[in-house]
Amino acid sequence: QVQLVESGGGLVQPGGSLRLSCEASLGIVRAYTMGWFRQVPGKQRELVATITRNGVTTYADSVKGRFIISKDNDEGTVSLQMTNLKPEDTAVYYCHCHIDRTWSPDADFWGQGTQVTVSS
Secondary structure: OOOEEEEEEEEEOOOEEEEEEEEOOOHHHHHHHHEEEOOOOOOOOEEEEOOOOOOEEEEOOOOOOOOOEEEEEEEEEEEEEEEOOOOOHOOEEEEEEEOOOOOOOOOEEOOEEEEEOOOO
C-alpha cells in the first residue's frame, strides 16, 4: 500500500522556477529508489530524475543543470527543484517509487501527478 502524493505544480513563465514535492508512505523514501517522471498528451512517460536509497542521482539530458532532485528520509519526501524552466518542460509530473524487495516481485508505484505549465 505505497502511497505517493505530489504537490507544487502550477503555471510559470519561461525562465521561472518551481519546486515539486512528493510525500511517500512511511519508510519508502529511505528504503527505495525514488524518481520523477513526466508525460505530455500523446507521448510516452519519460524519466526526469531519480535518487537511490543511498542518495545517488541521475537526470535526463534535457534537464541536467536545471533540475535537482533531493530527498528527506525523516520527512519521507522527495523534491524536484526546477529552474530555468522552458515551454518544453510542460507536462504532468509524476512521483515514482521502485520497490525491489528480496521476498516479493519488483513493483512500481506512481503518484496522481501534478501539472506543470511553462508559458508566457
